[in-house]
Amino acid sequence: xxxxxxxxxxxxxxxxxxxxxxxxxxxxxxxxxxxxxxxxxxxxxxxxxxxxxxxxxxxxxxxxxxxxxxxxxxxxxxxxxxxxxxxxxxxxxxxxxxxxxxxxxxxxxxxxxxxxxxxxxxxxxxxxxxxxxxxxxxxxxxxxxxxxxxxxxxxxxxxxxxxxxxxxxxxxxxxxxxxxxxxxxxxxxxxxxxxxxxx
Numbered sequence: 001x002x003x004x005x006x007x008x009x010x011x012x013x014x015x016x017x018x019x020x021x022x023x024x025x026x027x028x029x030x031x032x033x034x035x036x037x038x039x040x041x042x043x044x045x046x047x048x049x050x051x052x053x054x055x056x057x058x059x060x061x062x063x064x065x066x067x068x069x070x071x072x073x074x075x076x077x078x079x080x081x082x083x084x085x086x087x088x089x090x091x092x093x094x095x096x097x098x099x100x101x102x103x104x105x106x107x108x109x110x111x112x113x114x115x116x117x118x119x120x121x122x123x124x125x126x127x128x129x130x131x132x133x134x135x136x137x138x139x140x141x142x143x144x145x146x147x148x149x150x151x152x153x154x155x156x157x158x159x160x161x162x163x164x165x166x167x168x169x170x171x172x173x174x175x176x177x178x179x180x181x182x183x184x185x186x187x188x189x190x191x192x193x194x195x196x197x198x199x
Contacts, residue, residue, distance in 0.1 A: 001108070002081055002118035002140065004148040010079050011138065012155060014065060017058050019152045022085070022124050022136050025050035030131075044087050047124075051085045070114055071101045081118045088123035088137060092146065106141045 011018075028050050029035055029043060038046070052067075052074050059065040059076065066077045075082040084105075086094035104111055105119055118140060125135045139149040 001142070001147070002120075004140070004150070007081060007118070007120065007138075007140065007148075008150060008155070010081060011150070014062075014078070015152055015155050018055075018122055018138075019136050019156060021051055021054045021058055022122070023133060024054055026124070026133050047087065048085065055085065068114075070111070075114065075119070077115065077117070079117075081120055082114070083120040083122050083138065085122045085124075088125045092123070092125065092137065092139070092149065093141075094121050094123050094139075103143075107143050108141075 025047055029046055032046070034042065034046065055076065056067050056074075059067060064078055068075050068077055068082075070084075073084055075084050088094055101111075108119060110116060120138055120140050123137050123139065124133050125137060126132070127134045136152040137149050138152070140147045
């Protein structure tokens with residue numbers, strides 16, 4: 001088992017990329033010719049392929065995260081943990097047919113050819129109309145019990161905000177320009193008034 005705080009510490013530098021991978025895949029689905037007529041299963045397959053294609057590209061140069069094939073799926077190794085991408089149902093659980101492979105994955109039991117690390121799932125939750133992604137959630141399960149979960153939105157709201165540097169010289173120049181414009185605008189009115197007084 002891996003504790004939530006430890007998992008967050010490992011994952012946090014990569015959360016923006018993970019979130020972007022999922023949302024870019026959804027944008028690809030919505031822009032495709034299939035969004036209006038494919039079944040939910042077809043959509044899930046499309047999303048799985050798109051997400052993993054984009055994730056492999058995104059992490060290709062990463063020294064921390066390494067994708068490895070696993071039972072017709074793909075795991076992304078990160079130190080003491082590994083994660084895979086899945087769709088979530090309304091209960092926040094991944095949509096899996098209960099094959100032996102999925103049962104073994106969630107039970108955290110040993111899997112052939114896979115290092116013994118904590119296995120997590122990155123899931124995307126759609127809104128009620130299934131027109132957009134409401135949330136991306138990382139969860140750790142032991143069998144049917146979700147031990148803990150992380151909402152990426154809780155960690156991304158302020159992490160990507162870069163404060164703008166205050167440039168006093170540019171501000172002074174801008175103020176000077178504004179004052180000059182005001183003078184130019186008022187000048188004709190003053191001149192007109194002087195002409196009236198001369199009459």
